[in-house]
Amino acid sequence: MTIPSPYPNYRTGKICYIEIPAIDLAQSAQFYQQVFGWQIRQRNDGSTAFDDTTGEVSGTWVLGRPPSTHPGLVVSIMVASAATTIEAIIAAGGEIVQPVNPDEREVYAHFRDPAGNILSIYQQAGLAEIEAEPSARSPMK
Numbered sequence: 001m002t003i004p005s006p007y008p009n010y011r012t013g014k015i016c017y018i019e020i021p022a023i024d025l026a027q028s029a030q031f032y033q034q035v036f037g038w039q040i041r042q043r044n045d046g047s048t049a050f051d052d053t054t055g056e057v058s059g060t061w062v063l064g065r066p067p068s069t070h071p072g073l074v075v076s077i078m079v080a081s082a083a084t085t086i087e088a089i090i091a092a093g094g095e096i097v098q099p100v101n102p103d104e105r106e107v108y109a110h111f112r113d114p115a116g117n118i119l120s121i122y123q124q125a126g127l128a129e130i131e132a133e134p135s136a137r138s139p140m141k
Contacts, residue, residue: 009056018059018075021067023115027093028061031114035088036077052077067116071098074110076120080128082107085121 022028025048032038038050049060079085082100089096089111097118098110107123 014056016057018057019062019065020059020113021065021115021117022061022063023067025061025063027114031092031094034092035085035094036079061115067113068118069112069116071110071118074118074120076108076122078124078127079121080124080131082109082121082123085123086111089121 020028020032029040029048029050032050033040037053039053039055041049041051043049043060047060049058051058086096086100086109093114095112096109097112100107100109108120110118110120112118
């Protein structure tokens with residue numbers, strides 16, 4: 001018998017919280033909201049936080065911490081279309097630092113956010129079709 005996990009999926013080892021260095025909190029929040037659809041919220045202490053589109057990863061932007069300007073540990077954000085997301089990154093003030101390599105089996109690219117952090121987008125095969133289904137358009141739980 002399988003016991004369903006409570007929402008969100010709580011499990012030891014799950015990545016659940018990310019702190020992203022920022023220079024301008026509002027600019028960073030707007031970038032991630034515009035490009036990836038993250039939900040932005042204000043905490044009781046006044047700090048700005050986010051929840052990803054699944055509601056399973058949250059975090060905040062932090063001032064006074066240097067941005068991750070060189071790929072070391074790279075966080076990848078899942079997308080339905082790398083091409084569409086690359087356009088959105090550029091339009092929102094980001095920069096592509098490693099474009100999609102057509103010779104690679106996986107579709108990914110590295111980008112620099114407005115604060116200078118390098119992250120990655122990863123195009124999940126079949127995600128565009130899944131997200132096009134009416135049931136996929138329901139809001140986060």
